[in-house]
Amino acid sequence: MIKEKLLYLQTFGCQMNVSDSEKIAGLLKNIGYRPTNDSSLADLIILNTCSVRARAEEKVYNHLVQYKGLKRKRPKILIGVGGCVAQQEGERLLLNIPHLDFVFGTHNLHLLPELVLSAEKGERQAETDFIDNDSRLDLFPVDNSTNGVSRFVTVMQGCDNFCSYCIVPYVRGREISRRSADILEEISQLAAKGVKEVTLLGQNVNSYGLKSDGELDFVTLLRQVSEIPGIERLRFTTSHPKDFSRQLIDCFAEMPKLCKHVHLPAQAGSNAVLSAMNRGYSREEYLSLIGQLKTVSPGIQITGDIIVGFPGETETDFQETLSLLEEVRYTDVFSFIYSKRPETKAAGYTDHISQKEKQMRLDRLLAMQRKITLENNRSFEGSVQEVLVEGESRRGGQIYGRISGNRIVNITADPALVGQMVRVTITRGEQNSLQGELCN
The missing domain is CATH 2.40.50.140 (Nucleic acid-binding proteins)
Structure with a gap:
């Protein structure tokens, strides 16, 4: 009988990391670890990290400093780092942080039980190799320990867009789609265990199947998932505006199970900034998508992402972003100050904006969006x-x-x-x- 030990799992960043953490918990359950909400009681601490923005990365290092004292008090506790910071830094983390026991990258979740068992024997290791596409298809860990009525299901990983500010292609790899048969089987099993809502997940979910010979496209996958008995609601995220097809828009009118919500990141409202970001669409094309969605699905809720203070962003550019918020009437916006990321094209841009100005712009944007969000929420009263x-x-x-x-x-x-x-x-x-x- 496996002796039960306690796992403290700390997740940073996007919904893909949330999904990965569910898989981590499932994998480690098989070798005797169950979750705890108290790090001081844990036998194993894992930080599933994000490096998309500098601030998220800084949080990880701050937590690792805090855990140094815990390791001193309890030398047998194991500490591991996974996710995007792990992929970016690799063995440097082990060299620079002596109290860290193991590191695993975004393509190496399947090796986690082996890494933990080795760490229990005192072996410090880092596994951050990218895996070629054919092999990766068979290494998507599936968490079958149903928890709740709503679940994420990964349908693809990676990104081929190379937006000039974004580190994702470098830490998550190029786009790869799971086999549709595996996705449909996983969702059928979840439905049989009582899950009623699934969110199809990917860094660029709309491009599912486009680079896989003989595979379904994303719209066909959506339709087949919606036919699975027991699934009452269907969502997907994240979408890239340039890949959002008319056929996908029509799904919101034709599929009753598809929820009336789209997360569609604009990142900026100025064509000059969008071009510098290498986003692949214009403000006008983005607004056309929003208009089509609102026409086929009245009342649909739109959320998005905005970056303020991108290199070269003028006050006029920023005003165009504010006017985009007013025009779209987002339900909510996830907004961030631009931060330089290693390996990205924008890291070489020199026309930087002062931190003070970036913070002022963010504050102005947040104030506007809070007003829009409250007005939107109040519009539901009585419904x-x-x-x-x-x-x-x-x-x-x-x-x-x-x-x-x-x-x-x-x-x-x-x-x-x-x-x-x-x-x-x-x-x-x-x-x-x-x-x-x-x-x-």
């Missing part, structure tokens, strides 16, 4: 929404779930409703969520 209940809310005595448009709703109701679809009247729109009451 009746289908809510998939996901769990007990942090607000005492309430449960929470999401509407099709991906807004969180808190409801005063019996926790026995978790996992069910319920009809809710929205009573109040708040800054970050909605309040609702069960319909009679």
Whole structure:
């Protein structure tokens, strides 16, 4: 019988990392580790890291410094780093951080149990080799330990776009699509275990299958997933505007299970900045996509990403980004100050903006988006929404779930409703969520 040990798993960054962390927990369960929320009790600490922005990377190093003291008190505790920082830095992490036991890159999750078992014997290792496409197809770990009613399912990894600011192609590799048969089988198994909502996940999910001979395209994959019994809701992320086809837009009118929400990063509202970013579309083309989506699916909720302070961004360029927010009326925006990333083309740009100016622009953008978000949330007041209940809310005595448009709703109701679809009247729109009451 395997002696049970405790795993503290800390996840940074994107939804792909969240999905990878689910797989990490599943892989380590097989060698006797179960999760804990208390790092001081853990036998194993793993940081699943992000390096897309400098600040995210700095957080990782700050946590590693904190864990140095814990390692001094409990020398047998194991500490590992995975994800994008691990892929970027590799063995340098082991050389520079003596209390670190192992490192694993974005293509090496399948080696994690072996790395942990070696670390238990005192062997320090780093595995960060990129794996060729044919081999990678067979190495997508699948977490079959169902947890909740909503799950991420990875359909592709990597990115071939090489936006000038973005490190993803260098730490996640080139695009590769999973076999559709494997995806459909995984989702069928999840549905059989009670999962009702799946989110198809990839760095550039719209390009699924485009580079795989004889494979389904993304629209056909969506349609086949929607036909799986037990799956009541379907989402996908992240989309690149240049790959968002008319056929995909039409899915929002034709597929009842496809949720009324799209995450469609613009990154900027100025054509000059979009060109410097190598985004592959214009402001006008982006707005045309938004218009088509709102026409075929009235009430669809749009979220996005914006980078402020990109090298060479003028005040006029920034004003065009602000006007894009007003025109699109995003439900929410994930906005960031530009930070130089190694290996990217933009790292060589010299027309930099002062940190003070970048922060001022971010503050202005956030203030505008907070106003738009609150107005949008209040527009739901009085409406009746289908809510998939996901769990007990942090607000005492309430449960929470999401509407099709991906807004969180808190409801005063019996926790026995978790996992069910319920009809809710929205009573109040708040800054970050909605309040609702069960319909009679």
